[in-house]
Amino acid sequence: MWEKRVEVRPPYNFDRVIERLSLDPLINLDEKERTVKVPFYFNQEPIVVTVKAIGTTDLPVFLVSGEVDDAMEYALQRVTHIFQWNVPLEEIQTHFLPTDLRAIFLEHRGTPLVLDFDPYLSLMKCIIHQQVNMSFAFTLTARFVKTFGKEIDGTWIYPTPEVISKIAIQDLRELQFSGRKAEYVIDTSKLIVEGSLELFELYKKSDEEITETLVKIRGIGHWTAQNFLLFALGRQNLFPMADIGIQNAIKKLYKLEKKPTYEQMEAYSRLWEPYLSYASLYLWRSIE
Template identity: 30%
Template sequence: MPQIEKTMDMALMGEHGALRQLAMLDQDIDAAIKRYGTPPDRTMAQGFTTLIRIIIGQQISRQAATAVWKKMEIAGLDDASRITDAGVATLKANGLSQQKAEYVHGIAIAVTTGALDLNTLADKPGDEIASILTALRGVGDWTADNYRLFALLDMDAWPYNDLALQEGMKILKSLNSRPDAKTMQNMAMDWQPYRGAAALMLWHIYAQYKKDASPAAI
């Protein structure tokens, strides 16, 4: 597997980095950076593999998603052409649910036929990227936002309906309960265009806050 160039750190904490800018807007973010440090660099490669890995990770733990992906890699089910040829039944036999197998197979077909070109997304505005991705069966806001953030380094992508993110917001803002998706959207309005940086920081806060947790556990 080719080495992925880690560029998230620069996007966050470079001279004009998004997290650096956000810390100047929000004193709670600034205090959290001083207490917990900065988030780890979790840059992911652009393209089909990252998109389906995010789909695999829907509504399951990161550890479980990693285990499924490793099984698929061992079976050679790690690119669009092979997944297209393999079919839904083979994907199910390698750890995917019926629904996720259908999603992944459908996207593989779209890529192999040229109906979907993920290589063109990086040059498009975030809202347009989200529209293209959420038009795919199996891709909702959470998946599109995570792809924008981790693969395209869109520092305003905001996966507001992520539970760990909501827990991070609860900690950051000393709330009595975990905010719901609508509240998350409203609370982050003043963070634009740095909501993606905020998301990375909130995941990091939650990971560090949990007893014996590490950022990679999120």
Template identity: 25%
Template sequence: MFEQFSHSNFHSICDKLAAGDPDLALIIQNHGYPPLWSRPNSFETLVHIILEQQVSLASALSALNKLRERVQEITPARVLLLTDEEFKACYCSRQKTAYIKYLAEAIISGQIDLEAMEQMPDDVIRTKLTALKGIGNWTVDVYLMFVLQHTDVFPIGDLAAVNALKRVKNLQKDILKEDLLAVTEQWKPYRTVAAMLLWHYYLSQRAPVPTKPSRKV
């Protein structure tokens, strides 16, 4: 079964990780605890995550806000009424327009039930969501971490988290993905919170500090 984190246990999990890893302890010592990034379990949130694929957070948010202006409330039924030209006017690429439509249709048909996913383990959620065109492992990782707040997910496809891991652990730039994942094994069952510490470190190296993790893939 999956474990979740919340405001009530987030700092204690950070402390557990710090007690077992001096590099993570140093992040907290130098930069404090990371924010507990979270998002509601909604169609709009998944649309937002799709829009964030391979672009800056600012660009994705701009597109999301344009969609909000166009339909008032981002629901499956409402976005399916939009033409491709209207999506384009909302800064949505042809590919992402298709992905959003696939997701909307899957929710309307009952193929995807977001509320039911709150009781499902990671592997079942990953299988269901990645069956949809345009939703890959990174998108599922973000959903599991920020929306469902499952504790043991490391987003190996996220550039910011991976680059921070390499810096904090002084790893070779060309280290294999499998070897990176092996490094994260020491943080089980709290790899999500470890990743948040790494994002916190990554963002703290930059000024001004954004409000969310950096570009992801």
């Protein structure tokens, strides 16, 4: 058993993180204890790491612990990336204070962009969540993981592409996947297993290169590629204008009678660069 104390540059509001993560029924967390269980694979074996907040927004401190001693360095790298502990949120907030998003950033001060726990799971979620409402999207994803993944002490471990590449379309249809969505999930998993799509190699590429790679895959459009860039890789300057939540948040912010056009959204967002991802996050927060 190992345990490591991690101090993070303030502000960092972990209670906002838990609040957002609690929307996902798959995530094992305890709001009172301020802990989140993070599953991932190490040397192809599933392990679970515990992240516990023991500080405050202005003095953020965490205890990270796990059972596998050899995995400590790798686990610390992963949780640092997932919880974006190396991102200067104070600088980002300062950037937004002179903009129309000032009130939202002050209200949600120190809210980080928390990533999905694994790039493969993130891509599968992006495909599963296409063209369905949020509630059903979480339901479908939970069925997917609980049917083909594993459970360790109450924490669900997502399935691997090797497992999903071998299942039949009917296996997903029984979980209420559409035929097309089932095909996209299985076929994309096969590309990963074959080596045609190397997810961890995408970290080294630009946003444009990643988007170009992903949209060539059947069933992956620009919305899915942008969400992957946001929630798997943590890229900081993405603004998914096709997202209904973003549209509704802007409509509310500017008191519009109808949803904004892309031209309006582009005009509003010019002053938000190069942190459009955080503009997106805080706009989502403003209507949740």
